[in-house]
Structure formats: structure tokens, C-alpha cells
């Protein structure tokens with residue numbers, strides 16, 4: 001049986017481990033050079049550092065995932081630095097590009113998509129200045145290159161990553177100018193009983209916040225970002241506090257992010273239906289708790305299915321592989337299946353509390369100022385999208401996201417709406433006076449990420 005696993009993060013590693021243990025040799029593809037995924041991303045060989053320094057409290061888990069990856073890569077058809085840019089579910093064929101140069105197709109009978117997540121951003125005036133990155137990009141720079149995005153960095157957004165990345169920067173010796181959280185303390189406090197279920201993860205979160213405060217880092221909660229100041233580079237971050245007063249810190253770089261959203265374009269192209277998940281305030285591909293999608297032979301695991309974190313990803317990867325084996329008629333260990341299902345259900349309760357503690361600021365996204373750049377690939381402002389919601393385009397105003405895309409080009413550029421999509425949906429929904437779930441989502445298109453055009457070499 002030809003099995004393809006896309007992604008070598010925690011979910012992909014555990015999926016492949018389970019498949020190999022059952023006697024399979026899957027094709028395993030990742031656009032990264034090595035396994036580990038986002039959380040356990042590895043620096044290039046020349047920049048390798050001690051695991052404890054790189055992954056902090058997660059060092060042991062990182063080493064476990066890396067060691068499993070090292071053991072598996074030689075015994076499967078491992079294809080590093082290979083982007084899967086298209087999937088054809090009827091033909092069961094993947095289109096791939098290796099190192100931006102070589103094209104290949106991979107035929108499969110069953111596929112597990114473990115494609116992870118990416119940051120969710122809310123446009124703020126000045127967010128396209130050089131020196132502004134997403135929270136994840138700021139972390140990747142530090143983790144893989146040992147670089148800071150600036151000498152004096154401010155972080156704005158919400159979610160566990162906000163505090164974790166600020167802590168990692170401060171620990172690395174960077175001056176953290178401020179941590180500006182858009183969620184009020186009261187919201188987090190109200191979610192505390194559920195957060196306690198997170199055990200060590202919850203304690204670590206409290207530790208990061210306490211450490212930042214104890215080391216004199218300014219932490220602001222319940223803030224509304226006003227602007228990132230600067231004309232050619234970042235000069236400062238401005239926000240309005242919960243008391244309505246404006247405040248400013250000087251900084252030369254800003255990391256921003258409001259949680260994560262699934263990287264689910266391949267699932268979309270595979271024909272998996274999506275549903276709006278109100279708690280994550282996000283469109284997520286449909287699958288059951290074992291990762292089975294309604295499209296036969298296609299399974300999802302990890303953050304690419306729904307944001308759950310690295311521990312959930314490891315469990316879900318193994319579970320999806322077992323579902324695949326079951327569907328292929330192979331016998332699987334029922335005790336292990338039950339244990340995985342129980343563990344996943346337990347984690348789900350903590351996840352619900354996390355989502356309640358750090359909600360996506362939909363109202364903030366919906367109220368982006370008219371002149372603020374919304375879709376940076378196409379240079380489209382929030383006001384231009386609002387106009388599309390009002391104007392009569394012969395067929396009436398843009399009634400949903402894909403029509404708005406046709407009218408305005410929102411989400412039509414290099415990022416294909418991966419960056420601007422969530423905020424654009426809020427802007428359009430608010431303009432139409434409708435619920436965001438009712439205006440749809442930008443459909444996935446191939447190539448799922450920007451890729452070089454390959455020009456055949458001229459024959460002499």
C-alpha cells in the first residue's frame with residue numbers, strides 16, 4: 001500500500017512511527033530540511049545549540065521527537081526540502097517541488113496530512129514596516145538562526161505564544177520593550193478553572209508571565225493596539241489601555257500574533273469540507289477524533305486539523321495512522337487506540353479553556369481603520385474592502401469572501417489569503433452586518449505556497 005505522510009512535526013513523526021511499526025514504508029515529505037516541525041524546529045548544523053537552550057522546558061520532548069525522526073528517516077522514503085504544492089484526491093497524486101528546482105509527482109493510496117499551523121494576525125497601522133514580524137517568525141529567527149528581530153522588541157497580540165516568545169527573547173538577552181496583550185486579565189481569570197487542567201503546561205505559562213514581570217518587563221493586558229510608529233522603520237508601539245488612555249513604548253521591532261490557525265490548504269484541495277469552529281473562531285477541516293476525513297483515504301492530524309498544541313499533535317499523529325491501518329484492514333492494538341482516544345479527550349478540555357482565556361479579538365479585526373493596509377500582497381486597504389461590501393457590482397455587493405476576492409483581489413496575492421484572510425473576513429462580515437461564519441472563507445488554491453517557476457534549460 002502506498003502511503004504518503006506530509007509534515008514531519010510532532011504529528012508526522014508519530015504517524016510515521018506507527019506506520020513503520022506496522023510494516024509500512026511511507027513516502028514522508030516536508031519542506032523543511034529535517035524533522036521537528038515548528039515547535040521543535042532545528043537550527044542548521046553550524047548553529048546547533050544545546051537542546052535546553054533551544055527548547056527550554058520542552059527540551060526532553062524535542063529530543064524524543066528528533067531521535068524518533070533520526071531513526072525513521074533512513075527506513076522510509078524521506079523527502080526533505082520538498083513542498084507539496086498540489087493534491088489531486090481523485091487521482092490520489094501529490095505534486096511536489098524539491099529545493100525549488102525539481103518537480104515530481106507522488107502517487108498514494110492513503111495520505112495523512114500533518115501540515116501544522118501558522119500565525120493569525122490583525123492588521124495594525126504600520127504592520128507592514130520592516131521590523132514587524134509575526135510572533136512565530138520572531139521565534140523562528142531566534143530558534144533556528146540565533147537572531148533577534150531587533151535590539152529592543154515589543155510584542156503585541158494574545159495567546160500563550162505571546163508570553164513564551166517574549167520570555168525566550170528576554171532570556172536570550174534581548175531588551176523586551178513591552179508585552180501588550182489584547183485580552184483583559186478578567187477574561188483569563190474566568191478561564192482559570194479549565195486552565196488548571198493543563199497541569200504542567202499551565203504552570204509553565206504562569207512562570208513565563210511571572211518571570212517577565214519579575215525582570216522588569218512591562219506587561220499590559222486588555223490593550224487595544226493603535227499603531228506601530230515609524231516611516232521607514234519601526235520607532236515605537238502605541239496602544240490604548242483598558243482605561244482608554246494612549247501609551248507608547250520606543251522599540252525597533254515588533255512581533256505580533258493572535259494565536260494560530262491550521263495550515264489546511266492541502267486538506268481544502270483534497271476536497272475535505274470545512275466548518276466554522278466558534279471557539280477557535282476559525283474555519284477547520286472536518287475530521288473525526290481519529291483524523292478520518294469524509295474524503296476516503298485522507299486523514300488529518302495535529303494543528304493542521306485543529307489547533308491543539310504539540311502534545312495533542314503527537315497523540316493525533318499516532319491515532320490517525322491507526323485509523324488508516326484499520327481502514328486498510330490491518331489489525332491494530334485496541335488498548336492503544338482506547339488510550340489515545342482518552343488522552344486526546346482529556347487534552348481537549350484544556351484546549352477549550354485556552355481558547356476562552358485568549359479569544360481572537362474579532363471586534364478589533366472588524367474595526368481596522370479604513371486607511372490601514374489589509375491585504376499586503378495586493379496593496380488593498382480595509383476601506384477598499386468595505387466599499388466592495390457596499391457597492392453594487394451588477395450582481396449586488398460582495399456577499400461572501402470569494403466574491404469579495406473577485407471584486408477587490410483581497411487574498412489573491414502570494415499569501416493566497418493565508419495572512420490577511422481571517423481579518424478580511426471580519427471586515428467584510430461587519431460591513432455586511434452579518435455573522436463572520438456566514439460569509440464563508442477564501443477557497444484554497446494551488447500552489448498552496450509561493451514557488452519558483454521552472455523554466456526548462458535551453459538546449460545549446
Ligand SMILES: Cc1cc2nc3c(=O)[nH]c(=O)nc-3n(C[C@H](O)[C@H](O)[C@H](O)COP(=O)(O)OP(=O)(O)OC[C@H]3O[C@@H](n4cnc5c(N)ncnc54)[C@H](O)[C@@H]3O)c2cc1C
Pocket residue numbers: 006007008009010011012029030031032036037038039040082083084085114115116117118119135136137139140161164260263266301302303304308309310313448
Ligand atoms: C511559527 C510557530 C512557532 C511555534 N512555536 C511554538 C512553541 O514555541 N511552543 C509551543 O508549544 N507551540 C508552538 N507552536 C505550535 C506548535 O508548533 C504546534 O502545536 C505543533 O508543532 C504542532 O505539530 P504538527 O506536527 O501538527 O505541526 P508542525 O510542527 O507545524 O509541523 C508541520 C510540518 O509540515 C510541514 N509542511 C506544512 N505544509 C507543507 C507542505 N505543503 N509541503 C511540505 N511540508 C509541509 C512543515 O514544514 C512542518 O515541518 C508554534 C507554531 C508556529 C506556527
